[in-house]
Structure formats: C-alpha cells, structure tokens
Amino acid sequence: MAARDTRKPGAKTGSVLEERRTSPGLLLALLGQEAMRVLRDAHAAVELSPRHFQLLGLLHDQGPMGQRDLGGLMGVEPSVLVTLLNPLEVSGFVSRRRDAADRRRHVVSLNAAGERRLVQAARAQREAEDKLFSGLTDEQRRQLAVLLLAMRDGLAVQSECAST
Amino acid sequence: MAARDTRKPGAKTGSVLEERRTSPGLLLALLGQEAMRVLRDAHAAVELSPRHFQLLGLLHDQGPMGQRDLGGLMGVEPSVLVTLLNPLEVSGFVSRRRDAADRRRHVVSLNAAGERRLVQAARAQREAEDKLFSGLTDEQRRQLAVLLLAMRDGLAVQSECAST
DNA sequence: TATTGTTATACTCTATAACTATA
DNA sequence: TATAGTTATAGAGTATAACAATA
Numbered sequence: 101m102a103a104r105d106t107r108k109p110g111a112k113t114g115s116v117l118e119e120r121r122t123s124p125g126l127l128l129a130l131l132g133q134e135a136m137r138v139l140r141d142a143h144a145a146v147e148l149s150p151r152h153f154q155l156l157g158l159l160h161d162q163g164p165m166g167q168r169d170l171g172g173l174m175g176v177e178p179s180v181l182v183t184l185l186n187p188l189e190v191s192g193f194v195s196r197r198r199d200a201a202d203r204r205r206h207v208v209s210l211n212a213a214g215e216r217r218l219v220q221a222a223r224a225q226r227e228a229e230d231k232l233f234s235g236l237t238d239e240q241r242r243q244l245a246v247l248l249l250a251m252r253d254g255l256a257v258q259s260e261c262a263s264t
Numbered sequence: 265m266a267a268r269d270t271r272k273p274g275a276k277t278g279s280v281l282e283e284r285r286t287s288p289g290l291l292l293a294l295l296g297q298e299a300m301r302v303l304r305d306a307h308a309a310v311e312l313s314p315r316h317f318q319l320l321g322l323l324h325d326q327g328p329m330g331q332r333d334l335g336g337l338m339g340v341e342p343s344v345l346v347t348l349l350n351p352l353e354v355s356g357f358v359s360r361r362r363d364a365a366d367r368r369r370h371v372v373s374l375n376a377a378g379e380r381r382l383v384q385a386a387r388a389q390r391e392a393e394d395k396l397f398s399g400l401t402d403e404q405r406r407q408l409a410v411l412l413l414a415m416r417d418g419l420a421v422q423s424e425c426a427s428t
Numbered sequence: 429t430a431t432t433g434t435t436a437t438a439c440t441c442t443a444t445a446a447c448t449a450t451a
Numbered sequence: 452t453a454t455a456g457t458t459a460t461a462g463a464g465t466a467t468a469a470c471a472a473t474a
Contacts, residue, residue, distance in 0.1 A: 122318065123318075123389060123393065124393060124397070124405070124408065124409045124412065125299050125302070125303050125314075125389070125392060125393040125396050125397075126299075126303060126314050126317075126318055127409070127412050127413070127416065128292075128295060128296055128299040128396075128408075128412060129296045129297075129299040129300040129303060129314065130296070130339070131292060131296060131412055131415055131416060131419075132292050132293045132294070132295060132296010132297055132299065132300070133293075133296055133297075133300075134419060135289050135290075135292040135293040135296065136293040136296070136297075138289070139289050139290060139293060150289075150290050150293065153290075154286065154287075154290055175294070225287060225289070228289060229287065229288060229289040231422065232289050232292075232415070232419070233288070233289075233415060233418070234418045234419075234421075234422065235414045235415045235416070235417050235418015235419065235421070236411060236414055236415060236418065240411055240414065241288070243407060243411060244288065244292075244408070244411045244415075245288045245291070247400060247404055247407060247408045247411070248288065248291050248292060248295055249291070250399045250400055250404065251295060251396070251397060251399045251400060251408075252291065252295060252399070253399050254397070254398045254399015254400065255295075255298060255396070255398075255399065257398075257399070258395065258398065
C-alpha cells in the first residue's frame with residue numbers, strides 16, 4: 101500500500117527510510133484502510149461488503165435479533181445499519197419482520213439464501229486475510245489478533261468511562 | 265469503538281460475544297478507522313490532519329524534495345498530495361519552488377513556521393497514541409509495531425510482484 | 429511522446445439530524 | 452415523552468481521468 105507503485109520495479113521509492121518515520125498510530129490507520137480495501141475487493145465477487153459479511157455472520161452465530169441489538173454488536177449507527185440491511189433484504193439474504201410484542205421493532209433473521217451466500221463469502225474472506233497477513237507467520241498472526249483485541253478492549257473501557 | 269455506546273453503562277451490548285466473531289482482517293480495518301479518528305481529533309487542535317503531520321515530519325527528516333518523491337514516501341496519489349500541500353503552503357508551513365534544472369518539478373521544503381507547528385503537533389500525536397494503545401503494555405506496543413511493519417512489508421512485496 | 433503537477437469528479441465508509449410510527 | 456427504525460445530507464479520506472506545462 102505504501103508502495104502503490106505502478107512504476108517499474110527498482111524505482112527509488114525509499115520505503116525503507118519511511119519505516120523509521122511513520123508513527124505506529126498512522127501505520128495502524130493506513131494498514132486498516134488497506135485491510136478494508138482488500139476485504140471489499142474479495143467480497144465484491146459475491147456482491148457483498150465487509151460489513152455485509154460481518155452482519156450475516158452475526159445472524160448466523162446468534163440468531164435473529166432487533167436492529168438495535170444488531171447495530172450495537174457491529175458498532176454501527178442505526179442509520180448505517182438500515183443502508184446495510186436494505187440490499188440484503190432485496191436480495192433475499194435477510195428478512196425483517198415486525199415484533200408482535202413491540203411493533204416498533206424489526207426482527208432481522210438470516211434466510212437460507214443468506215446462509216449459502218455466507219458460506220461462499222467465507223472462502224473469499226479467508227483468502228483475503230491470507231493475502232493481507234502474508235508478511236506474518238502463523239504465530240505472528242495469532243499474536244497480532246491478541247494485541248488488536250487488547251487494543252479494542254482498552255478503547256471500549258475508555259468510551260465507557262467517557263459516558264459515565 | 266465497537267461499543268460506541270452513549271447508553272448508560274451496564275447496557276447489554278454483548279461486546280464479549282462479538283470478540284469471537286469479528287475476523288482479524290475486519291478488526292484491523294475498524295481499529296484503523298478508529299486510529300485515524302483519534303489522530304484527526306488530536307491534530308485538529310492545531311489545524312492539521314494526520315497526513316499533514318506525516319508530511320511535515322518527512323520534510324523535517326529528509327529535507328526538501330519533489331512532489332513525486334514526497335507522494336511516493338507517503339503512499340499517496342499525486343492529486344491527493346496537491347490537496348494536502350495547498351493549505352500548508354497558504355499557512356506558510358511549506359514552500360513550493362520550481363526546480364531550476366527541471367522546471368516541471370516543484371520542490372517542497374519546510375519553513376520555520378512549519379518546524380514550529382510540527383513540534384506542537386508532535387505532543388498531540390504522542391498523547392493520541394497513548395490513548396489509542398492504552399489497552400497495551402509498553403512491551404505489547406513494541407510487539408504491535410513490529411508486526412504492523414512486517415505486515416506492511418509483506419503487502420509491499422505483493423504490489424511489487426503485481427507490477428512485474 | 430513521456431513526465432510533473434493540477435483540477436474536477438466520484439467512490440467508500442461513517443456520522444448527524446430530522447422524520448415516522450409505535451409505545 | 453421516549454424509543455425503533457428510516458431518510459436525507461454531510462463529512463473524511465482516497466482514487467480516477469483529463470488537462471497544462473515542461474522535458
């Protein structure tokens with residue numbers, strides 16, 4: 101990514117020098133962007149986005165739930181969730197039904213077609229992550245996952261405190 | 265971030281369950297987004313963006329250079345670099361002069377005001393990164409930096425091969 | 429013709445505010 | 452009034468294509 105270099109190989113890109121400059125925070129931000137791009141390209145073949153894949157996976161693992169809960173699990177605003185659900189519903193991957201007990205709620209559930217699409221997409225997801233983490237050994241990959249989870253928990257604690 | 269939770273603490277967000285679902289790739293992408301947000305908020309106080317800070321830092325470390333080289337080091341398209349440079353030049357942090365030897369080139373150099381702003385922003389950057397990595401020990405922070413650099417180098421190798 | 433920089437436009441992901449319908 | 456969902460709009464960051472000036 102840093103070397104988005106369409107020029108002939110061997111051009112003096114100086115990526116080695118760059119290593120000493122880029123801060124860990126910005127490096128994380130840029131690698132995150134690249135991760136999103138790679139995932140998006142991978143899922144584009146089956147006409148999904150990374151968020152769509154996450155959404156289908158959550159419904160698969162945890163069963164039907166209201167949009168508020170779903171958005172909460174994904175860390176996404178309700179308005180964003182709507183725009184994610186709409187095409188999934190049109191494609192028949194997902195269904196929205198009103199909750200009889202509380203008619204304000206829309207309970208989202210995964211359809212059979214959604215299950216099948218999820219299986220297809222899972223392969224693309226694995227390949228994308230293999231490409232993304234190709235610079236790491238399996239052990240390093242595991243370490244990275246641990247560190248990222250710890251990072252996220254640290255941030256979650258902060259936002260809890262902030263809202264207190 | 266996953267728990268962008270303005271609700272009272274103790275609400276059943278289910279973030280613990282989420283940990284098992286989110287893929288490493290998407291987790292990286294989302295943490296990267298959060299990293300960019302935190303950095304942006306930190307630099308906003310001095311009216312810079314994370315990319316502006318990176319740009320000033322590169323000029324400080326490596327001295328004046330043409331826009332092509334600068335964009336190459338940052339991993340940014342030439343057109344993006346232009347939009348980054350314009351406000352920096354207006355603010356007097358940076359100067360563009362035509363290269364006498366090749367009048368197509370604009371050589372970018374860091375002004376004294378830019379140096380001063382860089383020093384101010386460096387403090388904000390450190391504080392932002394402390395907040396961002398607060399879930400990690402110092403040792404974990406170092407590990408993470410190593411892993412991210414290895415990841416980036418792996419991706420750089422890929423794009424080199426792709427362009428061959 | 430190729431290269432440097434520039435402009436204009438569009439895309440992705442996300443956030444905010446105002447609206448509806450139910451409670 | 453408060454909550455679930457929706458719509459419309461805007462923001463940040465980046466990419467693509469066409470262009471002018473220079474080589």
